[in-house]
Amino acid sequence: MLTFFALILFLILFPAFAENVESAFTEDFDGWGNWKSANSVVQFVHDPDVGRTDPGSLSIILGAGHPDEKSVCFLRRLVVEPSKTYTGLVFVKTEGVNDDATISLGFQGQDAKGNFLGTGVQSTRIKGRLVKSGEWKRLVYTIRVPDTGKWQNVGRLLCTVGISHSEKGQVWFDDFQFFLNP
Numbered sequence: 001m002l003t004f005f006a007l008i009l010f011l012i013l014f015p016a017f018a019e020n021v022e023s024a025f026t027e028d029f030d031g032w033g034n035w036k037s038a039n040s041v042v043q044f045v046h047d048p049d050v051g052r053t054d055p056g057s058l059s060i061i062l063g064a065g066h067p068d069e070k071s072v073c074f075l076r077r078l079v080v081e082p083s084k085t086y087t088g089l090v091f092v093k094t095e096g097v098n099d100d101a102t103i104s105l106g107f108q109g110q111d112a113k114g115n116f117l118g119t120g121v122q123s124t125r126i127k128g129r130l131v132k133s134g135e136w137k138r139l140v141y142t143i144r145v146p147d148t149g150k151w152q153n154v155g156r157l158l159c160t161v162g163i164s165h166s167e168k169g170q171v172w173f174d175d176f177q178f179f180l181n182p
């Protein structure tokens with residue numbers, strides 16, 4: 001019974017804790033969807049062999065004829081509460097992408113039903129030339145969720161991890177984490 005009350009107290013004190021997300025992609029896409037610009041030539045795959053700490057990662061393969069300015073990404077909705085601060089991070093690896101490729105981790109506001117709020121995207125990016133072949137680089141972004149203006153009805157962050165400005169190559173994503181800042 002004491003354990004039960006301790007659990008209730010924990011849930012009251014840390015209501016958003018249950019929404020923390022970790023994706024190691026050991027088995028599959030772990031609930032991540034994807035999005036691509038029109039005319040993109042791309043494959044979204046789960047790579048069971050490549051991984052940072054453990055095998056398994058998400059990967060985007062840009063195919064012949066992919067227009068280099070186009071954006072493609074994996075995405076996942078994350079439950080958040082206004083006025084709270086969260087940190088997201090993901091590790092990225094590339095093979096054969098353009099030096100000017102932009103690999104990004106971004107967030108935009110949605111309401112509890114997943115409708116866009118027109119908040120624009122907040123993101124961190126790294127250029128392809130800075131991700132050397134075979135090396136994992138970390139992208140990290142901390143966001144305080146506003147509670148006014150366009151963010152008034154926020155209930156979700158749409159998280160995107162993706163690539164633009166490359167017409168060739170492959171990028172992997174692994175060891176994603178999203179958590180409420182203490």
Ligand SMILES: [Ca+2]
Pocket residue numbers: 024025026050051052053054055056057174175
């Ligand atoms: Ca992994």
